[in-house]
Each structure stands twice: as C-alpha cells, then as structure tokens.
Amino acid sequence: MAEPTLCSFLTKVLCAHGGRMFLQDLRAHVELSEGRLRAALQAAGPSRFLLQDVAEPEGPEGLPLLDSAAPEGPGGAGAACRVVAVSAARLCARYQRAECSACDQLHLCRRHMLANYPHRDCWSTCTLSHDIHTPGNIQVLKNHGIFGLNEAQLRILLLQNDPCLLPEVCLLYNKGGDPLYGYCHLKDQCNKFHVCRAFVRGECKLPNCRRSHQLVHTAALPVIEDQGLNLLSVVNFQIIATYKHQTLHQMLENQDNSASERQGMHGAGGPVSTRAAQEPAPVNPKGHP
Ligand SMILES: [Zn+2]
Numbered sequence: 001m002a003e004p005t006l007c008s009f010l011t012k013v014l015c016a017h018g019g020r021m022f023l024q025d026l027r028a029h030v031e032l033s034e035g036r037l038r039a040a041l042q043a044a045g046p047s048r049f050l051l052q053d054v055a056e057p058e059g060p061e062g063l064p065l066l067d068s069a070a071p072e073g074p075g076g077a078g079a080a081c082r083v084v085a086v087s088a089a090r091l092c093a094r095y096q097r098a099e100c101s102a103c104d105q106l107h108l109c110r111r112h113m114l115a116n117y118p119h120r121d122c123w124s125t126c127t128l129s130h131d132i133h134t135p136g137n138i139q140v141l142k143n144h145g146i147f148g149l150n151e152a153q154l155r156i157l158l159l160q161n162d163p164c165l166l167p168e169v170c171l172l173y174n175k176g177g178d179p180l181y182g183y184c185h186l187k188d189q190c191n192k193f194h195v196c197r198a199f200v201r202g203e204c205k206l207p208n209c210r211r212s213h214q215l216v217h218t219a220a221l222p223v224i225e226d227q228g229l230n231l232l233s234v235v236n237f238q239i240i241a242t243y244k245h246q247t248l249h250q251m252l253e254n255q256d257n258s259a260s261e262r263q264g265m266h267g268a269g270g271p272v273s274t275r276a277a278q279e280p281a282p283v284n285p286k287g288h289p
Pocket residue numbers: 092093094095100101102103104105106107
C-alpha cells in the first residue's frame with residue numbers, strides 16, 4: 001500500500017474502533033511487522049497519529065500520560081503503545097450560519113455530526129448538508145487523506161479533534177474573578193463547559209493556566225452526557241489537546257530560555273514545573289489540579 005493509502009486505511013481502522021487503539025491491536029488489521037507499522041505511523045507524524053507508550057492498558061477513563069515521545073525500542077513487553085487518530089479536518093463554523101458557500105473545511109451540519117441518530121431538529125427543518133460526499137466535502141476529505149472514512153468513522157475522528165463538537169465553553173468562567181468559577185454565577189449549576197477555552201482550541205500559552213485543562217471530571221460529566229457525547233471521544237480529545245499544549249508550551253519555553261539567556265535572568269515567578277502544571281489529575285471536582 002502506498003503511504004497515503006495506508007494512512008487513510010489506518011485512520012479508518014482506528015475510527016472504527018473508537019479513535020484510539022493499542023499498536024498491537026491495530027497491527028492485527030494490517031499485514032505489516034510492528035516495526036514497519038510504527039515507522040509508517042511515525043512518518044505520518046503527530047498531525048495524523050499520536051503514538052504514546054503507556055505503562056499499562058487503561059480503561060475508558062484512562063487519561064493521557066505525558067512524554068509521548070515513543071522511543072523506537074524493541075517493543076518492551078510490559079509497556080503498550082497506543083495510537084490516537086488525529087486530523088486537522090474541521091467543520092466550517094460559518095457554514096452553520098449559512099454564511100459560507102465554499103472553503104477548505106467540511107460543510108456538514110454540526111448537529112447531525114454530533115448525534116448518533118438523526119437529530120430531531122434535523123428531521124424537517126434543517127437546510128444544512130448531512131452528506132459527507134458532496135463534491136465540496138469529498139475534496140476536503142481527500143485533502144486531509146481521509147476520503148475512505150464512512151460517516152460514522154468521520155464522526156469519531158471529528159469528535160476527538162474538532163473543538164466545535166465539544167459542549168459550549170462557558171465564557172464567564174474564562175473571564176477573571178473567582179479562581180474556581182471565574183465570573184460564572186451559575187457555578188456548579190452551569191450547563192456549559194468550565195474549561196480553558198484556549199486549551200480546547202490548542203492555543204493556551206499559559207505555563208500555569210488557572211483555568212481547567214481537564215475535560216473529563218465529575219462536574220463535567222452531566223454536560224458531556226447532555227450533549228450526547230461519548231465519554232471515550234472526550235478522553236481522546238483530552239489526550240490530543242494535552243499533547244498539543246505540551247508541544248506548544250515546550251516551544252514557548254525554548255523561546256523563553258533563549259530570551260532569558262540574553263537578558264541574563266528569569267521572568268517573575270521563576271520557572272514553573274511544566275510537568276506539575278500539565279499532569280492530568282484524575283476525576284476531580286471542577287478539575288482544578
Ligand atoms: Zn466554509
């Protein structure tokens with residue numbers, strides 16, 4: 001199989017299995033040695049596949065471990081390598097408001113992509129496309145190397161990558177004010193997501209962000225369920241978002257270090273332990289580590 005065909009196929013297999021699999025399980029679907037499969041995934045890079053060595057198989061609540069850089073060892077028998085399907089494909093936000101006729105994003109009804117069944121609001125009144133194979137959408141899927149996915153598989157892929165499919169983020173929570181609730185006066189009764197808005201968009205630059213980077217915690221579960229979201233998809237989103245934040249933060253830290261070397265001093269507050277700041281906590285009320 002040519003590389004793009006192989007990557008498309010591997011994404012399809014992953015998404016047919018919830019968007020994340022262990023390498024050895026994925027391998028059962030292709031006729032490749034583990035080494036060659038791993039090499040193909042690594043060659044495609046983290047914009048398509050995230051490879052992370054994890055200590056032991058985790059349950060559906062399994063949260064990301066850090067330090068994803070999976071050294072290409074001769075496959076330690078105890079450690080398992082997990083593979084997460086990543087994509088830059090997104091639903092077009094302007095299309096949802098009938099404000100875009102053509103662009104490089106998917107023109108699909110957000111409600112339709114959220115639901116596992118036709119949404120009741122889509123039965124009669126919806127004018128947005130529910131067809132992933134319109135000529136425009138076919139082109140977008142091809143551009144992202146995911147044309148072979150069926151609708152259910154594409155849904156899985158988008159749910160763990162596209163922040164627009166997460167529950168709506170509470171903007172009041174994201175303003176200053178109270179360390180736990182921001183300016184959201186609804187506090188625990190709020191039906192919006194109390195998470196860092198920049199984090200879910202992969203843009204949080206704060207090394208020691210006060211807003212929650214935990215999408216999966218006790219207080220968030222009703223919000224997630226309310227939207228009919230699969231918890232597994234949210235956990236996968238968390239894994240990808242945590243990886244992106246780490247990468248972004250490492251890049252900024254490197255810039256910082258070279259800047260402070262030039263200045264001969266560190267910024268106020270001193271260096272913050274990235275690891276402590278990023279370490280995902282287990283289920284934890286309102287997710288503040
Ligand atoms: Zn568009």
